[in-house]
Amino acid sequence: MKTRSFDFRDSLLSLLAITIALFFIFPLYWGFSTSLRNPLDTFTVTGVGLPWLNFSPTLNNWISQLEIVEMRNAVINSVVVSFSTSLLTLCLGVPAAYALARFRFKKISNKDLTVWFLSQRILPPVATVIPFYLTLQFLNLLDTRTGLILINTTFTLPFAVVIMRQAFVDLPVELEEACLMDGANYFTTFSKIALPLCAPALSATALIIFAFTWNELLFSLVISSKNAITIPMFISGSFESRGVQFWFLSVRTMIAMSIPILIALLAQRYIVRGLTLGAVKG
Amino acid sequence: MAEVKLRGVKKSFDEVEVIHGVDLEIKDREFVVFVGPSGCGKSTLLRMIAGLEDITAGEIYIGDTYVNDLHPADRGAAMVFQSYALYPHMSVRENIGFGLKLNKVPKAEIQRKVAEAAKILKIEELLDRRPAQLSGGQRQRVAIGRTIVREPSVFLFDEPLSNLDAALRVQMRMELEKLHANLKTTMIYVTHDQVEAMTMADRIFILNDGYVEQVGTPLELYRKPANIFVAGFIGSPKMNFLSVKVLQIEGQQITLQLPGEDQMQLQRENINFKVGDTLTLGIRPEHFELEQTQGYSLSATVDIIERLGNETYIYANDANDNLLTIVGDGELDVSNKEKLKIHFTTDHCHLFGRDDQSIQ
Numbered sequence: 001m002k003t004r005s006f007d008f009r010d011s012l013l014s015l016l017a018i019t020i021a022l023f024f025i026f027p028l029y030w031g032f033s034t035s036l037r038n039p040l041d042t043f044t045v046t047g048v049g050l051p052w053l054n055f056s057p058t059l060n061n062w063i064s065q066l067e068i069v070e071m072r073n074a075v076i077n078s079v080v081v082s083f084s085t086s087l088l089t090l091c092l093g094v095p096a097a098y099a100l101a102r103f104r105f106k107k108i109s110n111k112d113l114t115v116w117f118l119s120q121r122i123l124p125p126v127a128t129v130i131p132f133y134l135t136l137q138f139l140n141l142l143d144t145r146t147g148l149i150l151i152n153t154t155f156t157l158p159f160a161v162v163i164m165r166q167a168f169v170d171l172p173v174e175l176e177e178a179c180l181m182d183g184a185n186y187f188t189t190f191s192k193i194a195l196p197l198c199a200p201a202l203s204a205t206a207l208i209i210f211a212f213t214w215n216e217l218l219f220s221l222v223i224s225s226k227n228a229i230t231i232p233m234f235i236s237g238s239f240e241s242r243g244v245q246f247w248f249l250s251v252r253t254m255i256a257m258s259i260p261i262l263i264a265l266l267a268q269r270y271i272v273r274g275l276t277l278g279a280v281k282g
Numbered sequence: 283m284a285e286v287k288l289r290g291v292k293k294s295f296d297e298v299e300v301i302h303g304v305d306l307e308i309k310d311r312e313f314v315v316f317v318g319p320s321g322c323g324k325s326t327l328l329r330m331i332a333g334l335e336d337i338t339a340g341e342i343y344i345g346d347t348y349v350n351d352l353h354p355a356d357r358g359a360a361m362v363f364q365s366y367a368l369y370p371h372m373s374v375r376e377n378i379g380f381g382l383k384l385n386k387v388p389k390a391e392i393q394r395k396v397a398e399a400a401k402i403l404k405i406e407e408l409l410d411r412r413p414a415q416l417s418g419g420q421r422q423r424v425a426i427g428r429t430i431v432r433e434p435s436v437f438l439f440d441e442p443l444s445n446l447d448a449a450l451r452v453q454m455r456m457e458l459e460k461l462h463a464n465l466k467t468t469m470i471y472v473t474h475d476q477v478e479a480m481t482m483a484d485r486i487f488i489l490n491d492g493y494v495e496q497v498g499t500p501l502e503l504y505r506k507p508a509n510i511f512v513a514g515f516i517g518s519p520k521m522n523f524l525s526v527k528v529l530q531i532e533g534q535q536i537t538l539q540l541p542g543e544d545q546m547q548l549q550r551e552n553i554n555f556k557v558g559d560t561l562t563l564g565i566r567p568e569h570f571e572l573e574q575t576q577g578y579s580l581s582a583t584v585d586i587i588e589r590l591g592n593e594t595y596i597y598a599n600d601a602n603d604n605l606l607t608i609v610g611d612g613e614l615d616v617s618n619k620e621k622l623k624i625h626f627t628t629d630h631c632h633l634f635g636r637d638d639q640s641i642q
Contacts, residue, residue: 174367177334182381182428183355196371 028257035061035250042246065251074234075255081145081230082213085152086206092153093160094202098190100161101168102176114165120158129222136223143225151219156209163208167201168194203270211260231256284345284358284435284468285310286331291340293326293492300326301492303340308470308485313462316472317479317515318489324472325440327489331470332361332438344436355384360429361438364445366421368413368428374400375409378427392431399427402464419450426461439471443478455481476516480504488512510638513564519595519607521632522570524563524580531557538563542601546578548628550641561641564632567595567607570624572614577627582606584620598622 033049034042036057051057065071096117100110108116132151133142141147171194179189195202217232224233235252286308293301301323308314316324329335331342333354342349349357360381368377376383378399379392387395400406403423413421422442429437439458443451459482462469473479479486480500488495488503488511496508500516507513513521529545530537536548538561555561582598585605589612596608596616608624610616633641 172365172367174363174365175369177354178361178363178367178428179369179380180334180354181332181359181361182432183384185353188384193369 031250031253034246035254037061037247039245039247061247061251065248065255070229071234071252071255074229074231075259077145077148077224077228078214078231078256079259081148081152081228082210084145084149085156085213086209088149088153089156089160089209090202090206093157093205094164094195095190097161097164098168098194100165102173114162117158117161121155125155125218129218132219133222142223143227145228147223148220148228148230151223152213152216155216156212159212160205160209163205164198164201167198171197199270203267207264207267210263214256214260285312285343286436286468286470287341287343288327288331289341289343291327291330291342292338293323293330293335294338299338299492301330301338304492304494306487306494306497308468311466311468313459313469313471313482313484314487315479315483315485316470316487316489317474317476318495319515320474322489323492324474324489328361328438328440328470328472331357331436332359333357334361355381358435359438360432360434360436361440362422362425362429362442364441366413366425366445368421368424370413373410373412374405374416374424374427377413377424378409378431381428381432395431396427399430402430402461403427418446419454422446422454426458430461430465435468437465437467437469439469441473442471444473444475451478458482477518480516486516488515490515506640507564507632508640510562510564510634513632513634513640517566519567519609521564521566522604522606523634524565524600524604524606525560525602526563528555528557528559528561540578540580541604542581544578544580546628546631548631548633550633552642554641555635559636561636562634562638564634565626565630567609569630570606570608570626572608572610572616572622572624574625574627577625579626580606580624582622582624584616584618584622587616587618596622598624 030049033045033051036051036059037045037049037055038058038060041055045054047054049055100114104110105113136142136147136151139147141150175193175197176189179193180186184192215232216230217236220228220230220233221236224230231252235249235256286306288304288306291301291304292299304327316327318324326335330337331344333349333352337350344357344359347357369380372380375396378396382392382395396409397406400409403426405420405423405427408416408420408424413424416424422445425442442458443454446454455478458471462482471478471482483500485497485499486503487497490511496503496512498506503512503516507516507521510523514523524541526538526540526546528536529539531553534549534551534553536550536553538546538548540546540563580600582600584596584598586597588595588597592612594610594612594614594616596610596614598606598608600606606624608622616622635641
């Protein structure tokens with residue numbers, strides 16, 4: 001029989017978890033609630049802003065926002081830039097990470113190379129804004145999605161390399177050796193053994209890169225002016241002479257958040273631990 | 283089926299040389315065991331034959347093929363790893379057939395070979411499971427199955443039984459011996475366990491610090507160890523070593539001072555020492571007798587008695603306070619702190635010189 005004190009401890013922990021969850025969910029809820037209100041109701045609702053109870057909900061804000069072409073373009077731009085950046089970063093970063101984890105470089109030690117990759121993230125992004133602007137200007141890529149993809153990739157690449165390197169290092173090397181003995185070359189070993197077994201790390205890395213790129217504001221502000229405006233940039237422009245239009249802002253924020261959340265939910269099942277369980281040892 | 287030859291093989295990690303020029307020849311269909319303590323280089327040597335480690339110097343031949351620069355898969359060797367190294371994301375069937383699939387063997391052929399291997403190893407009902415759903419012994423079988431289907435000319439085993447419990451280890455040991463008898467293929471087996479080496483090997487290569495100390499059949503190594511290291515490594519419990527002083531040399535007749543008052547005489551041909559030198563006398567615990575009257579004897583005081591049922595281990599201190607091990611029968615009537623006379627004959631004495639080499 002379970003003791004009462006144990007149950008009490010369990011319920012206390014559950015209560016704590018719920019409190020923490022509420023703390024994080026409440027702003028989301030408030031944003032959603034605001035998006036359903038008439039502009040006049042924005043600051044005047046009582047209670048916790050429950051639709052029907054505290055105000056009469058309306059879809060007007062949503063309809064008017066979805067009708068704006070710039071809004072739709074911003075969503076498309078963000079989706080294209082974030083997906084492409086994730087893909088490009090992984091295509092370049094994962095093989096680099098594998099090489100760093102498994103091969104020994106002679107001229108520069110692997111450790112130094114890894115630190116060098118990491119050092120790219122130490123520099124504050126703002127320090128590189130002007131060089132990047134001039135480079136893109138030279139390449140004729142200002143205000144293009146390609147320009148944004150390239151810049152975001154340079155910023156997310158070190159992250160992908162460092163995370164994935166560790167994932168490959170943690171993989172028992174015997175598995176790959178067994179694969180080599182089975183007749184595979186290094187590429188097959190990488191693609192058939194190492195990569196599938198690192199799927200959780202891979203999807204986590206992809207998700208983080210996606211979120212990072214999705215939320216990136218500084219470079220889009222500097223580089224985009226009309227054609228390559230992204231969602232964060234669009235949201236940051238939600239005020240006019242009369243002040244912040246919270247009703248529109250909340251709709252835009254909800255849309256901006258929905259896509260990464262959807263992707264996170266879809267990717268969740270790949271981010272399971274213990275996939276290598278049973279590979280080695282008895 | 284192939285013989286394996288190593289010529290002056292060396293291996294260095296950075297500046298440190300761990301294998302110092304090994305020459306060895308393994309005959310076709312031979313079951314050879316590399317044995318030695320941890321860090322002696324036995325696994326490295328095996329991995330060099332497999333192609334998983336670069337060779338710093340020397341040549342390796344499998345059959346008549348010079349394999350130094352060949353990819354691991356092209357050497358005709360298959361390996362069972364200590365950790366089994368089963369692919370966790372594949373079923374047992376896929377694990378066993380993976381090598382064949384990589385080599386573009388037709389599907390029907392793969393199925394036939396996998397079924398055949400599963401039958402030999404009695405894992406037919408496990409084929410659709412994942413490695414995580416198997417016990418240690420079953421995983422071991424799958425790992426062996428993966429090598430069998432490739433029909434290699436050399437099997438390489440890297441401490442394959444060290445993760446199994448004692449009972450299973452004995453069982454798998456016998457099954458590996460049977461497998462060798464059935465497949466009639468060259469097998470190289472690495473272990474640190476001298477019992478595995480003694481029971482399974484046609485020939486044993488004893489390694490220490492990157493050198494081959496001695497090569498021979500299990501009984502040759504047991505009866506005629508070439509040096510103190512081999513003498514101490516082969517046999518369980520370990521051989522007893524006594525420091526003895528040379529009192530007199532008359533032709534081939536040597537008189538030695540045993541611990542305490544006793545002296546003994548031995549015949550040796552190679553007299554490479556002089557009167558006054560201290561040599562090492564080795565006697566195996568099972569060659570000490572408590573009731574015999576002929577031969578020579580030592581006095582010792584019993585310190586610890588371990589009764590195993592079928593035999594008894596007695597640990598006793600000699601006159602110089604050296605701990606001696608004596609193996610007696612299970613019913614042996616002996617008590618703690620008792621003073622014993624331990625008897626032995628010259629037939630069972632091993633004499634080692636100051637260079638640790640055996641004196642014949």
